[in-house]
Amino acid sequence: MSARKLGKAKWDGKCVICLSQATDAAHIYPAGSFPELADEVDNIVALCREHHTEFDSLNWRRKITWLQDMTCKPIDVRQQLLKLHFLKIQKHGGERG
Numbered sequence: 377m378s379a380r381k382l383g384k385a386k387w388d389g390k391c392v393i394c395l396s397q398a399t400d401a402a403h404i405y406p407a408g409s410f411p412e413l414a415d416e417v418d419n420i421v422a423l424c425r426e427h428h429t430e431f432d433s434l435n436w437r438r439k440i441t442w443l444q445d446m447t448c449k450p451i452d453v454r455q456q457l458l459k460l461h462f463l464k465i466q467k468h469g470g471e472r473g
Contacts (some may be wrong), residue, residue, distance in 0.1 A: 383420025391424035392447050398422035404443070404460060405436050412467045418460045421453075 377385075380401035391398045400423050407414035421443065423431055434442055440457055447453040 379415045379417050379420055382417045384422045386417060386420070387422035387449075390422060391427055392421055392443070392449055392453055393427045394424060395448055396424045399425045400428040402428050402431055404439055404457070405464065409436065410464070413460070413464060416460070416463060418456050418463060421456075 384398055384401045387398060389398050390396070401420045402423050403410075403414065404419050404421055405413045410419075413419040421431075427446075431439060431442065443453050443457065444450070
């Protein structure tokens, strides 16, 4: 099963912002800029079409803040973001612009 399908399944197929049916699975850290995180389930978040469009309009740093501020599952999302942050550091030793 692909990381996107697993990522959507992790959130029970619900948008993490509004809990409606998730139509999309979006990368938190963009696959083009962070290819080493492209297949990581913790780098995927389930979103409805409306929230995916809004999410894609943000740069990756703002996406993290937006998820923390907007989610209706704050503890679960923050735990995922924390795991992802440490995974990112482990894979390439720190921040990337």
